[in-house]
Amino acid sequence: MLRVRQAALERVDHRRPAPALVRAQHQVDPARRYWVLDPVDGTKGFLRKEQYAIALALVEGGQVLLGVLACPNLPFSLHAPEQPVFGQMYAAVKGQGAERIDLGAGDSIVRRLPLRVTPETEPARLEWVERVESSDKNHDVTAQVVEAVGITKEPHRIDSQAKYAVVARGDAALYLRHSLSKTYIEKVWDHAAGAIVTEEAGGRVTDVNGHPLDFSMGRRQLDNNTGIVATNGRIHEQVLEAVRRVLGRSAG
Structure with missing residues (x-):
């Protein structure tokens, strides 16, 4: 959770007023700049020890400005069972692209890779x-x-x-x-x-x-x-x- 917060804060303009935090089930004025947090997205997957995510996003004026997904159990590929030992994060900033962040021991960053969807249409x-x-x-x-x-x-x-x-x-x-x-x-x-x-x-x-x-x-x-x-x-x-x-x- 601390690494998710750090990844998000690296992308926030700190000259702006601090946004409110909205956890799942909580409410806030939609006109404000605010965070949306789901600390365990995919509860049943978490309980099965399968897929779940920590999801954090920053919203302002109805637009999502940035988002971070921490996926502790997601394998590197759907066709390869190899699973990152320390998990991955997926982060994006509006207008600036998205990246995958592979984590290592002690929340260290092993590598960062740009994300692109598949061009396949067949x-x-x-x-x-x-x-x-x-x-x-x-x-x-x-x-x-x-x-x-x-x-x-x-x-x-x-x-x-x-x-x-x-x-x-x-x-x-x-x-x-x-x-x-x-x-x-x-x-x-x-x-x-x-x-x-x-x-x-x-x-x-x-x-x-x-x-x-x-x-x-x-x-x-x-x-x-x-x-x-x-x-x-x-x-x-x-x-x-x-x-x-x-x-x-x-x-x-």
Whole structure:
């Protein structure tokens, strides 16, 4: 947690007034400059000793200015089981790109690598990620969307905003999240840090209607958004069109 804080503070303009801190479940005036913190994003993954993240983002005027994801258990590659002994961080600043920070003993930094999404567009070669915990119906809708895009590979199911990190570093081209529940609203702390990391790596993040994530509602929920589509950017419109077709059939 201290390393996450340090990585974020290195990127903050200290000439500005100190921002408030919003932990998951807490509230703050959305017009203010404030931090959003989820100290254990992906609680079930943490309990299973699988994937979880510490997620920290700085928001001002409805815009995410920077984000840091600490992913202690995320392997270097989805296809290689080797896991960093001391974990990784993924950090981004609006307009300045994103990077992966590999940690060593005593919170030392072993190396820093720029992040770029995959340029791949051939459906048969595309990897994708989705939530571990979801209803069978939600997984079924997601599978229909992926099939409509032409993606044939099975999903990598990962807890937490580590899914954004996987897209940002080019391991996957798509992260799709949708709930058939009409009352469910996405939470700010579940997406603020991950979204900017993906976008600054060259990807695109919107809701399932193609609207940018609206953090201007502040405090807790993305009231103006439904679901999440995070891609390498190149396949984004294709995915949105597939979402519209599949959800149209589901509604009918």
